[in-house]
Amino acid sequence: MSKTILTSNASPNLLSISELPLVIHPGPIHEHWTQAARGKGFDLIARVRDRLHVALRCHACGGVHAARHSVVMSAQPLCPHCIEARWRQTALTAGLIWLGRDTAHRHYGRYGLPCGHESRRQFKFVERMALGEVAARCDACLIAREDAEAQRFGWTRLGRDLKGNASYRHYLHACGHTQRIAVGNMKWGQCDCSGCGQSWTAKPSFIYLLDIRHFGTGRHFLKLGYSAHPLKRHKHQLGLPKEAVVEVLRVVAMPTGHEACAREKATHADLRRTHPESLVPHPEYADLMNVASEVYRPESLPLLHENLNRIEADIVDAARIRGPDLVSTLSRTAGPTDPDAMPDNLKAHPLTVSARRIPARTRARRKPLPRTSPRDRSPMLRRHPGRPG
Numbered sequence: 486m487s488k489t490i491l492t493s494n495a496s497p498n499l500l501s502i503s504e505l506p507l508v509i510h511p512g513p514i515h516e517h518w519t520q521a522a523r524g525k526g527f528d529l530i531a532r533v534r535d536r537l538h539v540a541l542r543c544h545a546c547g548g549v550h551a552a553r554h555s556v557v558m559s560a561q562p563l564c565p566h567c568i569e570a571r572w573r574q575t576a577l578t579a580g581l582i583w584l585g586r587d588t589a590h591r592h593y594g595r596y597g598l599p600c601g602h603e604s605r606r607q608f609k610f611v612e613r614m615a616l617g618e619v620a621a622r623c624d625a626c627l628i629a630r631e632d633a634e635a636q637r638f639g640w641t642r643l644g645r646d647l648k649g650n651a652s653y654r655h656y657l658h659a660c661g662h663t664q665r666i667a668v669g670n671m672k673w674g675q676c677d678c679s680g681c682g683q684s685w686t687a688k689p690s691f692i693y694l695l696d697i698r699h700f701g702t703g704r705h706f707l708k709l710g711y712s713a714h715p716l717k718r719h720k721h722q723l724g725l726p727k728e729a730v731v732e733v734l735r736v737v738a739m740p741t742g743h744e745a746c747a748r749e750k751a752t753h754a755d756l757r758r759t760h761p762e763s764l765v766p767h768p769e770y771a772d773l774m775n776v777a778s779e780v781y782r783p784e785s786l787p788l789l790h791e792n793l794n795r796i797e798a799d800i801v802d803a804a805r806i807r808g809p810d811l812v813s814t815l816s817r818t819a820g821p822t823d824p825d826a827m828p829d830n831l832k833a834h835p836l837t838v839s840a841r842r843i844p845a846r847t848r849a850r851r852k853p854l855p856r857t858s859p860r861d862r863s864p865m866l867r868r869h870p871g872r873p874g
Contacts, residue, residue, distance in 0.1 A: 506872070507534070507551060508534060509532070509533060510534060510536060510538070512532050512536060514529060514539075516838055518539065518554055518557060518558065519559050520540075522557050524840055525557070525561055526543065526545065527542060528541065528542040529806075530549070537590055538553055539554050540620075541562055545569050546566050546570065548567070550564060550565050550566065556592075571726065572594060572683065576596055576609055576611060579611050579621070579821075580599060580614075580621070581598065581614070581621065582596060582597030583596065583613065584596060584597055589814060592608060593606065593607055594608055594611070596611065598621055598623050601768045604623060631668065635656055637674070638671070638676070639655040639659045640653075640658055640659075640666075641656065642654055642656055643655040643663065647780075648792045648822050650665075654666065654668055654671070658678040660680055661680075661681065662678050664678065664680075664743065665747075673797070677743075679742070679743035685713060686741060686742045687740065687742070688713060689735060689741065689742075690713045690741065690742040691712060691713070691715050691738055691739060691745065692709055692710070692711045692736065692739060692745055692748060692749055692793065692796065693733060694731060694790075694793065695707065695708040695710075695732070696733075696734050696783075697729060697731050697773075699728065700728070700730065701728055705783050706780050706783070707734075707780070707785065708723070708776070708780055710777065710779060711742070711745040711748075713742060713830065716733070717824070723774045724774050725773065729773070737797050739801075742848055744800075746798050752796070753778070753779050755815075756785075760788060763782050763784070765782060771818060800836055
């Protein structure tokens with residue numbers, strides 16, 4: 486077999502017009518192949534590579550490429566030179582510089598951005614850029630901008646969110662504490678370090694479970710949320726009517742408000758995804774309390790306790806890792822606890838906890854605790870008539 490180099494300077498009567506080396510394969514060129522190629526915008530000029538491939542010259546651009554003769558007979562061959570010319574023109578219209586195809590994926594190309602960096606983009610995305618629907622974003626410039634925004638407030642950008650949320654990043658504070666923070670909050674400095682900060686995000690908090698009954702309308706709901714003062718939360722902030730009866734079924738102490746917020750939101754998202762029937766639609770309680778979500782059916786009480794048990798276990802395990810001999814008061818809170826009476830700095834008041842787990846009760850009213858357990862000296866967990874008049 487001979488080897489022919491097809492060049493762009495040769496006459497159209499020769500096997501030319503391409504800079505690709507094509508190996509001529511001996512064999513007849515059937516007339517019906519030639520006619521089929523001509524009817525689809527190509528000249529069949531040779532058999533190349535092997536018995537299955539032929540060389541086609543495009544009538545539009547004159548470029549030569551190899552294709553299977555079965556494609557010529559049963560489909561419409563596509564000229565790669567015409568396609569690349571369109572990609573190049575689309576890139577110019579979008580304000581980019583065409584650098585070539587991406588060898589890793591056939592739907593991507595390499596482009597030069599106005600900032601001077603190189604980017605990998607889908608061809609369809611660049612077409613939308615050319616139409617003005619979207620704009621290019623340089624990943625390198627984005628990382629530099631996010632890092633500069635973090636440096637303004639004493640943070641260092643470590644990378645993308647470890648949990649995969651595109652709206653969050655992983656940051657390192659000057660004190661050495663690492664934390665995931667929303668990009669929008671970091672941009673305006675609306676964030677505080679949960680390790681050394683002085684705001685609610687760094688102070689101890691609680692995840693609470695409320696039993697709310699309104700006997701006038703016969704409605705019965707459960708409310709899961711977080712607050713540094715659960716008693717104040719349901720007495721003064723939920724907007725419940727005076728005749729509403731509220732019982733704090735359970736509270737789980739959390740080391741920081743940031744941790745409480747993250748755990749509570751993750752629990753709601755999981756329940757909304759796995760048990761949508763447990764959520765109460767907003768119109769059913771819109772006139773009863775001033776919240777828009779996170780209200781559950783009474784039948785979901787065991788499910789809520791299960792999630793609180795999981796959160797409680799995770800918090801205690803984390804506390805034991807930090808200090809194996811001392812587990813703080815945020816460990817076991819299945820029994821009655823007065824969050825408003827607990828110290829502000831839980832780390833300064835460690836308490837050893839029994840290894841026996843006290844299961845959370847699911848009954849509406851609690852029985853008196855045994856004398857071996859600490860007695861509740863606060864009326865917080867007793868049923869009371871809601872907000873005082």
